[in-house]
Amino acid sequence: xxxxxxxxxxxxxxxxxxxxxxxxxxxxxxxxxxxxxxxxxxxxxxxxxxxxxxxxxxxxxxxxxxxxxxxxxxxxxxxxxxxxxxxxxxxxxxxxxxxxxxxxxxxxxxxxxxxxxxxxxxxxxxxxxxxxxxxxxxxxxxxxxxxxxxxxxxxxxxxxxxxxxxxxxxxxxxxxxxxxxxxxxxxxxxxxxxxxxxxxxxxxxxxxxxxxxxxxxxxxxxxxxxxxxxxxxxxxxxxxxxxxxxxxxxxxxxxxx
Numbered sequence: 001x002x003x004x005x006x007x008x009x010x011x012x013x014x015x016x017x018x019x020x021x022x023x024x025x026x027x028x029x030x031x032x033x034x035x036x037x038x039x040x041x042x043x044x045x046x047x048x049x050x051x052x053x054x055x056x057x058x059x060x061x062x063x064x065x066x067x068x069x070x071x072x073x074x075x076x077x078x079x080x081x082x083x084x085x086x087x088x089x090x091x092x093x094x095x096x097x098x099x100x101x102x103x104x105x106x107x108x109x110x111x112x113x114x115x116x117x118x119x120x121x122x123x124x125x126x127x128x129x130x131x132x133x134x135x136x137x138x139x140x141x142x143x144x145x146x147x148x149x150x151x152x153x154x155x156x157x158x159x160x161x162x163x164x165x166x167x168x169x170x171x172x173x174x175x176x177x178x179x180x181x182x183x184x185x186x187x188x189x190x191x192x193x194x195x196x197x198x199x200x201x202x203x204x205x206x207x208x209x210x211x212x213x214x215x216x217x218x219x220x221x222x223x224x225x226x227x228x229x230x231x232x233x234x235x236x237x238x239x240x241x242x243x244x245x246x247x248x249x250x251x252x253x254x255x256x257x
Contacts, residue, residue, distance in 0.1 A: 005046035006035045007091045009058040018052065038091040049095035054103040059111055060084035085111070134177050134189055139164040144177050146170065169205075171195075185249040194253070196245050198222040200235035206242060 006023070012035050013019050023035050036044065038059075056062075060081040088111055092099060103112060134144035134156065142160035149155060156177040158164035168177045169186070176190025186195040186205075198204035204224035210216040221236040237245075 001030060001032050002048065003046040004031050004033045004048045004050065005041065005044060005094055006033065006050045006052055007038055007041050007094065008035065008052045009038055009054075009061060011037055015053060038087050041094050042090050044094055045096060046094060047096050049091075049099040051091055051099060051101045054088075054101050054109045054112060056107045056109055059088050059109040136160070136164060136166050137179065138166045142166075144168060146175070146177075181249070181252065183249065183252060185245065185252075187249075187253060192253075194246060194249050196220070196242060196249065198224065198233060198235050201233040204233050204235070206235075206237065209236070 006018075008015050008018065012021075012023075018035070023033055026033055034046075061084060088109075101112070103109060136142040136144055136158040139158060139160055142158040142164055144156040144166070145159055146154050146156055154170040154175050156166075156168040156170065158166040168180075170176065171178055171188035171190060171193055172195075173193050174188065174191045176188050178186040178195060179189050180186050180197070184197045184199045186197055187193070188195075196206045198206055201222060201224055204222035206220040207223045209219050209221045211218045219236050219238055220242045222233040224231070224233040225235075226232040
């Protein structure tokens with residue numbers, strides 16, 4: 001029988017999404033599912049672990065300790081949320097095979113952002129479009145939903161289409177929607193990857209050309225270039241210009257955040 005351990009920051013009765021669920025009565029006869037708090041998970045092990053509610057307020061917890069507990073605890077650490085980090089690590093390392101982290105994309109734990117900075121991916125790229133809820137920046141009400149074109153390309157349209165005509169390209173790395181910025185670049189709303197858009201046509205993306213040709217110097221051209229079509233875009237820029245635009249885009253994103 002496969003063991004599944006659901007780990008929460010607080011007890012099940014204090015977790016709104018789980019308090020009314022009797023885990024022992026789940027209809028999965030091939031699974032042994034149980035719930036424990038992060039503190040109680042120390043020393044335990046399961047085939048698969050689900051970390052539930054890894055959001056701001058849970059990890060790290062914003063609940064204050066009882067005054068009596070603070071008296072018996074050692075002096076507070078200089079390292080921010082040191083005890084909470086150790087507790088998160090304990091919960092994170094209980095799985096034999098795989099750990100799933102469930103979080104609210106709008107208020108996810110800062111620990112996840114720190115993991116991402118070290119290249120640790122906490123959302124499976126293949127699942128990102130299905131798991132995330134991307135709000136439409138145009139109508140401010142609908143959600144962006146992925147669909148596949150006849151050319152097997154992933155695009156996003158608003159859930160209120162055709163009333164809202166938003167149409168968004170997807171990231172070539174993680175397939176999440178791209179956010180268009182006024183300065184001619186796009187930023188992935190999932191992994192944060194930057195794409196430099198074409199300033200001439202306003203639609204295409206600047207891609208490397210001749211990078212595998214030893215007899216020609218590499219440059220960047222619009223991916224909408226078609227030699228024999230009327231709507232072809234012939235915009236091209238040097239590597240230096242491309243790198244400058246990447247640096248400018250990165251600064252704008254940093255200042256915005």
